[in-house]
Amino acid sequence: MMEENEALKQLFQKEFSKIVAVISKQFGLQHIEIAEDIVSETFLQALETWRTKGTPANPTAWIYKVAQRKILYHFRRGKIFAQKIVPNLTLNQEKNEEMASLDFSPQNIKDSQLQMLFAVCNPAIASEAQIGLALRILCGFTIYEISKAFLSNEETIKKRLFRAKEKLRADKVKMELPPEKEIEQRLDNVLHIIYLLFTEGYYSKTQNEVLRKDFCLEAMRLCLQLTEYDKTNMPKTNALLALMCFHASRFRARLASDDTYILYENQNQDLWDTALIKQGTHFLQLSAKGNDVSSYHVEARIASLHCQKEDGKEKWGEILHLYNQLLFLNYSPAVALNRTFALYKAFGPQTALAEAKKLKLENNYFYFILMGELYKNIDTGNAKASFLKAYSLAQTQTDKQDLQKKIDNLI
Amino acid sequence: MEDFVFLFRQPDIDRSKLSQTEMQVIFHKWDNWFGGIAAQGKISNMGIRLVAPGKVLKAGGVITDGPFVEIRERLNGFIVVKADSLEEAVTLAHGCPALEFNGSVEIRPVSMSEQLKGTLLAS
Numbered sequence: 001m002m003e004e005n006e007a008l009k010q011l012f013q014k015e016f017s018k019i020v021a022v023i024s025k026q027f028g029l030q031h032i033e034i035a036e037d038i039v040s041e042t043f044l045q046a047l048e049t050w051r052t053k054g055t056p057a058n059p060t061a062w063i064y065k066v067a068q069r070k071i072l073y074h075f076r077r078g079k080i081f082a083q084k085i086v087p088n089l090t091l092n093q094e095k096n097e098e099m100a101s102l103d104f105s106p107q108n109i110k111d112s113q114l115q116m117l118f119a120v121c122n123p124a125i126a127s128e129a130q131i132g133l134a135l136r137i138l139c140g141f142t143i144y145e146i147s148k149a150f151l152s153n154e155e156t157i158k159k160r161l162f163r164a165k166e167k168l169r170a171d172k173v174k175m176e177l178p179p180e181k182e183i184e185q186r187l188d189n190v191l192h193i194i195y196l197l198f199t200e201g202y203y204s205k206t207q208n209e210v211l212r213k214d215f216c217l218e219a220m221r222l223c224l225q226l227t228e229y230d231k232t233n234m235p236k237t238n239a240l241l242a243l244m245c246f247h248a249s250r251f252r253a254r255l256a257s258d259d260t261y262i263l264y265e266n267q268n269q270d271l272w273d274t275a276l277i278k279q280g281t282h283f284l285q286l287s288a289k290g291n292d293v294s295s296y297h298v299e300a301r302i303a304s305l306h307c308q309k310e311d312g313k314e315k316w317g318e319i320l321h322l323y324n325q326l327l328f329l330n331y332s333p334a335v336a337l338n339r340t341f342a343l344y345k346a347f348g349p350q351t352a353l354a355e356a357k358k359l360k361l362e363n364n365y366f367y368f369i370l371m372g373e374l375y376k377n378i379d380t381g382n383a384k385a386s387f388l389k390a391y392s393l394a395q396t397q398t399d400k401q402d403l404q405k406k407i408d409n410l411i
Numbered sequence: 412m413e414d415f416v417f418l419f420r421q422p423d424i425d426r427s428k429l430s431q432t433e434m435q436v437i438f439h440k441w442d443n444w445f446g447g448i449a450a451q452g453k454i455s456n457m458g459i460r461l462v463a464p465g466k467v468l469k470a471g472g473v474i475t476d477g478p479f480v481e482i483r484e485r486l487n488g489f490i491v492v493k494a495d496s497l498e499e500a501v502t503l504a505h506g507c508p509a510l511e512f513n514g515s516v517e518i519r520p521v522s523m524s525e526q527l528k529g530t531l532l533a534s
Contacts, residue, residue: 321439324446328457336450343443355447 004055005047011059012043016140019067021112022102025175027075029119029168032137034074042067064104071102113138114229115175117222121190124171129164130193131200136161139197139218141211148208149200149215183231190226191240191296194219198244213251220244227283239287239296245280246303249273269309277307298326316345333361337370349374365393372406380410412493414455414521415500419507420484421514423463440508448492448503456491484514491521 016039023035042063056062120133135141135149147157178186201215223241226232253271254264284300302322305315323339336359344352353374361367368390375383384407391403426434448454463485467475487509494500497520504516 317439320446321442324442324449327446327449328454331449331452331454333452336452339446339450355450358447358451360451 013140021116025112121193235287236294238283242280242283243300249276418517419487419509421509421512455493458490460488
């Protein structure tokens with residue numbers, strides 16, 4: 001039974017976004033909640049029916065058929081069908097059925113999902129809500145799972161998603177791809193949301209490891225969808241996909257048995273996923289077409305260097321150069337810190353210290369960890385002071401324990 | 412924060428006499444120096460790099476190849492940085508690779524109206 005439940009759960013996650021997209025494409029995005037309800041009801045029925053009668057030979061086809069029947073029933077009964085759909089129909093009963101029948105052909109599923117991706121990643125909605133909607137509508141995560149990821153409660157997430165959907169309705173967002181001349185600009189936003197989705201999984205605060213990995217895989221799946229369509233298969237799309245492949249390749253290696261992270265330097269390189277690294281290299285090559293250099297290009301290149309087992313000044317010199325590029329494109333304290341770390345690996349602690357002192361990141365936890373590391377072998381007093389400062393800024397017990405270890409290890 | 416322009420000038424280097432490695436070393440010197448300013452969040456605009464030879468047009472339609480005789484230095488490019496004062500901008504300019512090659516950095520505030528225009532364009 002447990003196994004069957006798990007299989008059904010996986011089927012739900014796989015099919016939820018497809019069915020919701022197909023229904024929304026056919027009847028309009030304003031009915032997105034009805035679409036969600038119908039999928040949920042369908043799966044509830046599946047759970048009950050399959051328990052007594054056993055799982056059908058083709059579960060997906062069963063789900064589509066039942067969803068189809070439910071939607072037909074819903075719209076027949078409801079005013080929507082009478083007011084909006086019937087007037088557009090001839091009296092022909094057959095036509096009637098056709099109008100309400102859902103097209104679950106692979107091509108239509110694919111088109112609908114792509115359109116849904118653009119509809120959900122809409123700059124009109126706050127970006128946090130876009131991620132929430134993406135997780136729900138595009139990836140089929142439950143409200144409970146999303147609330148876990150955001151360290152929030154179900155009620156808050158529900159409200160947030162509700163407001164986002166209201167906004168979609170109010171702005172009359174349509175299920176369609178943006179016009180050709182807007183597609184590139186809109187694609188930037190879609191890529192950004194996918195990037196945030198991946199980051200949410202990769203660096204999530206939640207302890208739920210399975211969920212974190214699922215977030216990352218879903219982000220990769222969405223990006224892969226974009227590479228399958230000519231107009232969205234841009235160099236930067238491939239760059240983002242490459243970046244995610246390289247990061248994901250270290251999934252197993254970065255995780256310790258007690259659910260804490262293993263720092264890059266201490267990872268067992270044998271646990272790196274070479275198939276994913278290969279995929280990353282493939283997409284990185286595709287991203288090199290044209291002259292466009294996005295931050296995803298630079299980050300993917302850095303990530304690819306991190307997947308090289310050889311370590312040396314030359315490699316770090318190149319990483320340093322790439323972090324410089326990233327800063328020229330866009331400053332952020334995190335990139336500034338990574339750049340200083342690369343400077344340390346390429347030119348030693350003295351050079352890095354001189355630059356680190358200029359950063360003025362007074363209340364940044366990571367800054368003081370870096371300062372501690374830089375001082376470690378040249379000035380124990382300052383190293384200890386830096387680690388203590390980081391300790392005072394640490395948010396979790398695990399972080400504090402790590403810092404205590406660092407302090408104890410100082411000579 | 413105000414914008415200041417760094418104008419880089421230095422004597423001509425005959426690039427044909429430089430090895431690939433030497434060129435790389437020069438490139439990384441500049442790259443890392445720019446990176447140091449960028450890491451402080453103080454780059455406003457990466458500006459442009461200029462290459463030689465070029466032409467100089469003077470009054471009366473006189474065209475020369477340069478260089479700019481009085482100082483024997485060529486303008487090599489510029490960036491725009493953010494700083495609270497001219498003094499801070501000068502501090503930022505320290506360590507500029509142009510100085511190693513007997514060159515100079517000229518630090519000039521950007522005219523307020525230009526800054527305003529930039530802000531308006533960005534918003």
